[in-house]
Amino acid sequence: xxxxxxxxxxxxxxxxxxxxxxxxxxxxxxxxxxxxxxxxxxxxxxxxxxxxxxxxxxxxxxxxxxxxxxxxxxxxxxxxxxxxxxxxxxxxxxxxxxxxxxxxxxxxxxxx
Amino acid sequence: xxxxxxxxxxxxxxxxxxxxxxxxxxxxxxxxxxxxxxxxxxxxxxxxxxxxxxxxxxxxxxxxxxxxxxxxxxxxxxxxxxxxxxxxxxxxxxxxxxxxxxxxxxxxxxxxxxx
Numbered sequence: 655x656x657x658x659x660x661x662x663x664x665x666x667x668x669x670x671x672x673x674x675x676x677x678x679x680x681x682x683x684x685x686x687x688x689x690x691x692x693x694x695x696x697x698x699x700x701x702x703x704x705x706x707x708x709x710x711x712x713x714x715x716x717x718x719x720x721x722x723x724x725x726x727x728x729x730x731x732x733x734x735x736x737x738x739x740x741x742x743x744x745x746x747x748x749x750x751x752x753x754x755x756x757x758x759x760x761x762x763x764x765x766x
Numbered sequence: 767x768x769x770x771x772x773x774x775x776x777x778x779x780x781x782x783x784x785x786x787x788x789x790x791x792x793x794x795x796x797x798x799x800x801x802x803x804x805x806x807x808x809x810x811x812x813x814x815x816x817x818x819x820x821x822x823x824x825x826x827x828x829x830x831x832x833x834x835x836x837x838x839x840x841x842x843x844x845x846x847x848x849x850x851x852x853x854x855x856x857x858x859x860x861x862x863x864x865x866x867x868x869x870x871x872x873x874x875x876x877x878x879x880x881x
Contacts, residue, residue: 696875697858759808
């Protein structure tokens with residue numbers, strides 16, 4: 655079946671550093687990818703998304719990179735702040751394009 | 767304010783009882799979803815619906831049931847057949863364009879504890 659995974663379950667950075675969170679996906683036919691941030695006890699919040707016809711997309715302080723050759727997705731957060739501490743999930747569209755399949759998540763801890 | 771409303775936020779039930787979790791959206795989205803999240807885990811898809819009166823099983827549908835009688839509402843029933851129902855349940859909705867989903871908008875979740 656489809657599977658979206660993350661390379662590291664936890665990532666610790668210092669305030670002001672750049673963070674890179676990685677994700678590997680298995681379905682080469684997926685055409686939509688998305689990153690969410692989830693704070694404790696809350697629902698996931700949208701960060702940024704990307705379609706398969708792109709390899710890079712930038713938002714405010716965040717960049718998503720898509721490498722379809724190796725089926726790899728990454729989220730870069732510039733100048734990481736304590737408020738960025740949360741669990742980050744990548745997700746890809748399922749084969750039918752009708753739902754999202756999520757990875758296990760990376761917990762980002764930012765220390766001051 | 768537009769959004770997804772889940773209720774109750776916390777729910778305790780005895781083993782063997784059916785439980786229904788409510789999910790309402792006023793975003794005029796066509797599609798709605800239910801995910802389950804266990805501690806330290808990602809979200810796993812239970813059921814989803816792209817249109818009223820139609821829904822599809824996700825990866826872990828066993829022991830759950832849903833209905834979609836109205837566009838705004840997608841209640842989830844956790845039945846006694848669900849072996850390990852204690853979890854955090856997340857409802858979401860999205861627009862559908864060309865048959866494909868886009869960004870999912872999530873509710874704040876319902877935490878079910880079975881005693």
